[in-house]
Amino acid sequence: MTPLHAYLLLAALLFSVGLAGALIRRSAILVLVGIELMLNAANLNFIAFWRYGPHPEALGGVMFVVFSIAIAAAEAAVGLALILAIYRHYKTTEVDEVEGMKG
Amino acid sequence: MLGKGIIKGMAETARNFIGSYTDESRLTTVEYPEERLPQHENARQFPFLVYDGEAPMAGLRCVACQICEKECPPKCIYIVKDKAKKPDFVGKAQFQPATFDIDISVCMSCQICVEVCPFDAIKMDTEFELSHHDRFGALLLDKHQLAKSNDYYRRIHPSEAGAIDQRREEEVKKAEEKAKAAAAAAAAKAAAAKEGAGTSGDAGAADAKGTST
Amino acid sequence: MDQLFVNLKHWILSWSLWPDALKPLVSAMLTIAPILVVFPLMFALMTVIERKGLGRIQNRLGPNRVGPYGILQFAADGLKMLTKEDIVPRAADRVLHFLAPVVLIVPIMLSFSVIPYGRKMVPVDLDAGILFFFAVGSATELSIFMAGWSSHNKYALLGAMRSMAQMISYEMPLIISSLTVVMLAGTLSLVQIVEQQGGYLWGWLPQWNLFTPWGLAGFLLFFVATLAESNRSPFDLPEAESEIIAGYFVEYSGFKFALFFLGEYLGLFAISGLGISLFLGGWNAPLGILTWLPSWFWFFAKLAVLLAVFIWIRGTLPRLRADQLMNFAWKFMLPMTLLNVVVAAGWHYSGVAGWNLILRWVVCGGVILVAYQQLGRSFETKVTKRTYRYAE
């Protein structure tokens, strides 16, 4: 079996890639994608800890991931709806250009 | 309730489905290459040249007047006049086409050439199976390919051909009468000349005027 | 006879030809190969039968030139497809354009792996068979998007957008109507769901889910959602020839086009197989006295009947408009399926409470019928006799 370290390392790298994307990309949609990647990295950690933990039959990690997936889906829907609303207003989805606070 | 129309429609198509097996008369299509529907009399595809008698080139009605060539909207007709004349159906000497080509890949089947032809020489064909492997050479029809007999014309457009034939017969009859009259006049003239009277020439001239119109 | 194919597989496996290490691989291959052969062959036959059936529905003969009764038409069509030039538009995204048909075919082939074709005849008995089926099936939407977007063609993109919107909208009723079965069966495994539908009430009436009020309503809803999910008429507007030429695969020709065509029909077979397993008793015989026929025969017989109904519907109904499609999904299908879940729960608990069967039928069926009537009212078109001012 693969050691737990490998999974944690993968999750850490995935999280960093997502964070980097969310911070440096211009497009608001890709910022959202970066956030999704970070959430997924966290999910991977949950599953790995659940599997390698002392009580895998307790299903705590699995449950957490199930709820996390549901919430991520909700977040994506609302986030993309927000991006659509912003696009309608500013005619752009680039985060740098959306700076005015007055409607 | 929702769905009533759907069930009605499904019943209708089911009736069609079963009916097509039990009732031959329901089938609306024919098996094309083996069976064909009869062509309508007014069907028209592309023009052809009518000839009288047995020999296609000798009996061609076309006199190479080139009206159709000028009138053709897409300019798909090409005519070269032959210098030699030949007698037409009434015996008058007429020109004939040395070349008569129709490019049916250009032709738009408008029938204007038929409308303008004063000699009833060009008519619309009902032949439609003209597909070919060679799209340039094979679709440019020359006068040998275009020439079709009057019998054929009578077969595809009976009433139209009948009217034309009748008119032409009358013309021939008139021409014959005129020839007869002319012959009679000539005979009378000869007789008159023999007798020495100078007034009979007027009747012959008036007669000739009457037939020529 | 019933276990003919299972025994055949074991017999081939018992040959000494294979070394022991290769046995699992050979076993897997022996399971995969029939699926890869049978369903594409069914697709080929279905195209011919569909064209003949549509012809008969329209009082025509249909294809009858190639082979006896035109039965070899599929071979002619296939040859034509394979020998056609494979054109990729210059502006297209070449990689995605190539990948789209592959991404379509692979998940659909995967989804065949959880359907029980007969007694003990299931490629993989997954614990979460239905979940696997729907999870894998969701990749087809992506492939449609890839095809539409990579073609760099407005018609293709429009078709892809329509298709994705349609598939997402109808996936809801599809899944929720299957959920009723999962709820009452208490399992996500298709094998167990089919086994639970075995047995006969009073010795002859099969205990399929179809013969319950929620099962009947669920099956009809599932069927309509299936039509939409597999882009069949009357929901074929993603590929409406008369509006957007051919939708998302306008720019495909030759073999890739054939793959899209194949994928569409394979998806139809897979989802029909799911419907059969969920509602129509899977491989169970429809009458107690017919159980001597092999189980796989019954599965494929039911599949054939369903496909015939698909053809029949295609020959009957005209195409919906996009707004009608969406309204129907969200204002009729979704509330009905949600209500159906509640009715199914009511059916279960009234059974636990020991109600009379007829009373349960009347109550549950009544609720569904009233809801159907009320929800369906807004979809009825009021046809009034047209009057003309001048023409009469």
Next chain:
Amino acid sequence: MQPIPEPTTIGPVFLVLSFVTLAGAVAAMSLRNLVHCVLCLVVTFGGLSALYLRLDAEFVGLAQIFVYVGAVAILIVFAILLTRSGEVLGGVFSTGWLAGLTVAALVAVTLVVAIGRTDLRAAPESAVVKAPVRQVGDALMKEYVVPLEVTALLLTGALIGAAILAMPDRRSK
């Protein structure tokens, strides 16, 4: 059910899967064309789901494909098409990209160092464990029923909220 404890080495399957996952993530965050980004993101989701399946979490693995590939990716694609941002004409990265990259790199280094220094068990305690779908369902309906209901409420709220947000504003025109 092998009684022999497996060696704690990194297997080739894991290597391939993690490479695919990471490569997809990097591509999703760095490609110019947003549609390509989303498709690479799908690859990442697929790789993650395979990893979940390898970790014996069948339900989560399938739900991952179902939700992320089937719904979230399609949603993002729709957003890209509706905002016409498929082809990026200007710069890909925002003005503060250097700072962002630095922060991300620092986080990565911190996490890697932290993981490296921690003493973790290398192999799971129980050799084979499955999370049967039945058990997951039971747990959802019994111990986790309150979170489940709250999630349902949240999803309903998100559905309505997203619909209202994306609705065209009729008052302004």
